Amino acid sequence: SGEIKRFLRDDGMIKVSRSLKELSYKLFQAREEMTAALGREPTIEELSLELHVEKEEIVQAMEAGGEVESIYKPIHQ
């Protein structure tokens, strides 16, 4: 049980800044895919349904996205 506890503890150690950056990358991809599929910009609600994340959390992730975009851009180009 000591092992399990430590495992849970480690899991809890993920920084929120990192998890928001990960979400912002998913958001970036989902937005591109949905824009292509719909022929228009998706709304925040549509993105929230697609990613199973609250709308408010999506805007929080957008804020964390600045650096992510520059990190991932080269892969996309």
Added chain:
Amino acid sequence: MRDTNEMEVIFDSCSSNERFARVAVAAFLTQLNPTVEEVSDVKTAVSEAVTNSIIHGYDQEIHKIRIQCRIDQNLFMVVVKDEGKGIEDIAQAMMPMYTTRPELDRSGMGFAFMEAFMDKVEVESALGGGTTVRMEKTIGKGRNLWTTQSL
């Protein structure tokens, strides 16, 4: 960054603002570079306090709820305040499983959650005089420990 920082948010007591309030508090808390777990603890505690103001304090009428946050070094303080009907017996209200609204499917666990997820919870209230819930949590406790372990 400065060692202290303050914000205050005031909003209508409708349930659609609950998520907004949680995220506003979480966004402010981000400055302390918390873990996912710490943020979700604070969000849960704030959610419970805000729900109480909406449902019990204001009986679901629309009035104002005020949240004050203060950061002092790595201590996070949050106060949730309503000017609703107040609590007659605070000690009783804070007992796990105690609820005055079982018909609304309340579990009576709101204060118990706040106490579980925060380091300190203080309630100030008077019948007819509104309710103030003050909570504190130190962010990054034991982080040095973890660092030492992983070396």
Added chain:
Amino acid sequence: MRDTNEMEVIFDSCSSNERFARVAVAAFLTQLNPTVEEVSDVKTAVSEAVTNSIIHGYDQEIHKIRIQCRIDQNLFMVVVKDEGKGIEDIAQAMMPMYTTRPELDRSGMGFAFMEAFMDKVEVESALGGGTTVRMEKTIGKGRNLWTTQSL
């Protein structure tokens, strides 16, 4: 949901709160189901106004900035207020490229951005009497069109 909703947030004028202010406003705005682009437009405009209060209004001293948001149907209104030194000539200040702080690498494009990204921008200010920037944006313009298209 109700047709109207209001919130207000008051915070220290330090630049680390700029992000927080943007997220708080954006989180409130999500009730109108905006697109990512509409959210970024509003965030940019709010950012510019808040930066102005921090840099020009308060000369980077720490005082309070107040943001009020109101939703009425699909109209989003946001007011950014400081009690700083104020603007002598508002018309001149709002001209693109006009800045009183070129030494701080200011581009003089803040008001121009606000006007580009919002439907309406109004500035009220007096020397020594603080500055109030009122902005409006209708969210979901032309969205009926989309619905019709996808049918």
